[in-house]
Amino acid sequence: MTKNYDIHTGDQLKQMFPYQFSHPHVMCEFYRGWMPIVAGLCMELDMLLESLGNQRKQFQWRKMKEKLGSARLYFTLGDQKITVLDFHYPEGTLSHLMLPKQPTDLFGQIHAFVQAAQEETKTTCMVCGGVAKTKNYGGYLQTLCEAHNPDVIGQEMVRVLRQPRSPKGEASS
Ligand SMILES: [Zn+2]
Numbered sequence: 001m002t003k004n005y006d007i008h009t010g011d012q013l014k015q016m017f018p019y020q021f022s023h024p025h026v027m028c029e030f031y032r033g034w035m036p037i038v039a040g041l042c043m044e045l046d047m048l049l050e051s052l053g054n055q056r057k058q059f060q061w062r063k064m065k066e067k068l069g070s071a072r073l074y075f076t077l078g079d080q081k082i083t084v085l086d087f088h089y090p091e092g093t094l095s096h097l098m099l100p101k102q103p104t105d106l107f108g109q110i111h112a113f114v115q116a117a118q119e120e121t122k123t124t125c126m127v128c129g130g131v132a133k134t135k136n137y138g139g140y141l142q143t144l145c146e147a148h149n150p151d152v153i154g155q156e157m158v159r160v161l162r163q164p165r166s167p168k169g170e171a172s173s
Helices: 010-016 032-051 105-121 150-156
Strands: 059-067 070-077 083-089 092-098 133-137 140-144
Touching: 010 032, 032 059, 032 070, 032 105, 070 105, 140 150
Parallel strands: none
Antiparallel strands: 059 070, 083 092, 133 140
């Protein structure tokens, strides 16, 4: 999986791939340590979409967030999207993915890239991007390397891209 270390802020990411973040209700917040993974993913998807005769206008991120210690990255491609249902059990959580009924080849390709990136965040420190494991810290699953503990993440938790829903009629910047 390609990583990109040149992009550091949400603004840079939006500048590089404006169409990917053009949905009016896009909401992206994730940890700084995951930026190289997310930026690399955006870049790979951009190349894929362009290589197929500019399919860029079909693709939009809808939501990026942290859940259960790893990244969840939701997108739409045309009118196709994935829905995730989480079932919580005492032993843990089981996530069930619902794919579109008849996903296009391109949807499948993008889904595979996104899955790979999500998997990678399961072993990548939220703070520094170093090698890490997801552990339970007082009921919260977090993926941190040995140098970073949950007390630290409380101060360093950095959400890089946030575009809150604006009230109807108000232009979003
Ligand atoms: Zn770390």
